[in-house]
Amino acid sequence: MRRLRFYILAAIMLTAGACAEEQKSEEKTLPEFKTFEYDVTTEEYSITVSYEQIANTSNNEAFMLIDQMNYNNTFGEFALDEPDPLLSAEWMMEDFLEDVHFIGSFSNEELYCEMHLYQVPSLVRNDSVVCYDTVLETNLGGAHPMVNHTYECYDLASGNIYDFSYLADGEWSDALGEIIYSKLKGEYGDAIKVSSATLSRLPEAIYLTDKGIVLQYQPYEIGDATVGSVSGEITDKELEEVGAPIVWE
Numbered sequence: 001m002r003r004l005r006f007y008i009l010a011a012i013m014l015t016a017g018a019c020a021e022e023q024k025s026e027e028k029t030l031p032e033f034k035t036f037e038y039d040v041t042t043e044e045y046s047i048t049v050s051y052e053q054i055a056n057t058s059n060n061e062a063f064m065l066i067d068q069m070n071y072n073n074t075f076g077e078f079a080l081d082e083p084d085p086l087l088s089a090e091w092m093m094e095d096f097l098e099d100v101h102f103i104g105s106f107s108n109e110e111l112y113c114e115m116h117l118y119q120v121p122s123l124v125r126n127d128s129v130v131c132y133d134t135v136l137e138t139n140l141g142g143a144h145p146m147v148n149h150t151y152e153c154y155d156l157a158s159g160n161i162y163d164f165s166y167l168a169d170g171e172w173s174d175a176l177g178e179i180i181y182s183k184l185k186g187e188y189g190d191a192i193k194v195s196s197a198t199l200s201r202l203p204e205a206i207y208l209t210d211k212g213i214v215l216q217y218q219p220y221e222i223g224d225a226t227v228g229s230v231s232g233e234i235t236d237k238e239l240e241e242v243g244a245p246i247v248w249e
Contacts, residue, residue, distance in 0.1 A: 065159035111141030
């Protein structure tokens, strides 16, 4: 009887160990983010650049590809083939200061100018997609800063970037415009200064959520100064109902 109990106990332990190993092997590898920061502040200007790098790109081609594309999208014309965030940030600062000096040459006032770039990454769709919200705020001496949001969403398994432009080109685009117009009018009321026909042209700033997509319009793009940027979510179900394909499933 003791020997039988021993065999049963051993079988249970082996089974539990095998299940633990199987569960461990099925666990997703998630990106580990580290923040690059650049900050230069003087009596005349303040410039900060903060963007999110992926630390664990070794032996993960998808993460490596995403990290490279995010760097390129963040720094644009100042990005290098071999990523160098510090050098890119310095070039970005020099270009900004050229604009500051140009504007200053037409003004007798002393202007305090600012440029702030930062990112917020989010994991959605059961941690299968990473979306970066990249925000650029600039103030060249005006009453209000100019704020611009851009979004990029990447599939973590393949490294591919999602292109949402097809939503504005298909036979479903007018119906989507009606849906987003109804939602924005319900949320912001008379602050929305366009008609539903105008919204058949979808914004470039679109990102994925767990339930659908968010369409975000930049400040002054469709609303008045009181609301800044405005956004509304269209669910996967609503997309399917108007016939738009769901490319992220």
